Amino acid sequence: SSELTQDPPVSVALGQTVRITCQGDSLRRYYASWYQQKPGQAPILVIYPKNNRPSGIPDRFSGSTSGDTASLTITGAQAEDEAVYYCNSRDITGNHLGRVFGGGTKVTVL
Amino acid sequence: QVQLQESGPGLVKPSQTLSLTCTVSGGSISSGGDYWSWIRQHPGEGLEWIGYIYYTGSTYYNPSLKSRLTISVDTSKNQFSLKLSSVTAADTAVYYCARDRVVGVGLNWFDPWGQGTLVTVSS
Numbered sequence: 001s002s003e004l005t006q007d008p009p010v011s012v013a014l015g016q017t018v019r020i021t022c023q024g025d026s027l028r029r030y031y032a033s034w035y036q037q038k039p040g041q042a043p044i045l046v047i048y049p050k051n052n053r054p055s056g057i058p059d060r061f062s063g064s065t066s067g068d069t070a071s072l073t074i075t076g077a078q079a080e081d082e083a084v085y086y087c088n089s090r091d092i093t094g095n096h097l098g099r100v101f102g103g104g105t106k107v108t109v110l
Numbered sequence: 111q112v113q114l115q116e117s118g119p120g121l122v123k124p125s126q127t128l129s130l131t132c133t134v135s136g137g138s139i140s141s142g143g144d145y146w147s148w149i150r151q152h153p154g155e156g157l158e159w160i161g162y163i164y165y166t167g168s169t170y171y172n173p174s175l176k177s178r179l180t181i182s183v184d185t186s187k188n189q190f191s192l193k194l195s196s197v198t199a200a201d202t203a204v205y206y207c208a209r210d211r212v213v214g215v216g217l218n219w220f221d222p223w224g225q226g227t228l229v230t231v232s233s
Contacts, residue, residue, distance in 0.1 A: 049217040
């Protein structure tokens with residue numbers, strides 16, 4: 001399967017901005033979606049194509065794409081944003097029908 | 111709103127078949143445009159997409175699991191199921207079901223997710 005590569009763990013001071021990235025050839029053709037997972041909980045959708053936020057997700061979360069890289073930005077990070085974030089897109093091997101996740105980036109809010 | 115709930119044994123013996131069911135409530139599994147996926151997460155690791163099914167029965171599987179995997183749907187019960195055969199300890203994971211929304215060409219995302227169920231493979 002094709003790969004999506006995410007950043008190593010990052011930390012951000014409370015109220016500051018953090019951007020995490022997801023890189024892969026599939027992102028040249030397909031949009032990414034982003035998921036937040038807190039310990040012991042199921043992932044939840046925070047950004048869906050084309051860089052849209054579901055209802056209930058704060059507007060401090062935003063997504064963007066450039067070339068083969070998708071980014072998730074948290075502007076004014078809050079303590080409750082501490083989580084692991086996963087990107088997802090299409091698997092471009094074969095007939096592009098499969099899905100693939102990035103390895104996740106842990107965001108720590110200091 | 112749509113909700114999903116996984117159910118099935120939490121313990122499976124090696125070489126046996128892991129069977130899970132996902133019950134969809136608050137919406138119809140037969141609604142067009144929605145696929146229904148299984149995703150798993152090994153302890154302490156990331157997410158792995160397993161495969162999906164459409165209400166018509168059409169499926170697509172992760173090639174790494176395809177030889178052992180069967181996903182089926184029961185529209186009368188608003189459920190879809192996963193069967194993974196010949197399991198080993200490497201199949202120990204939290205298994206999630208999720209609605210796989212597809213809008214347009216190449217635009218898809220998972221929402222909502224079930225709460226997940228831990229399946230341990232051990233004798």
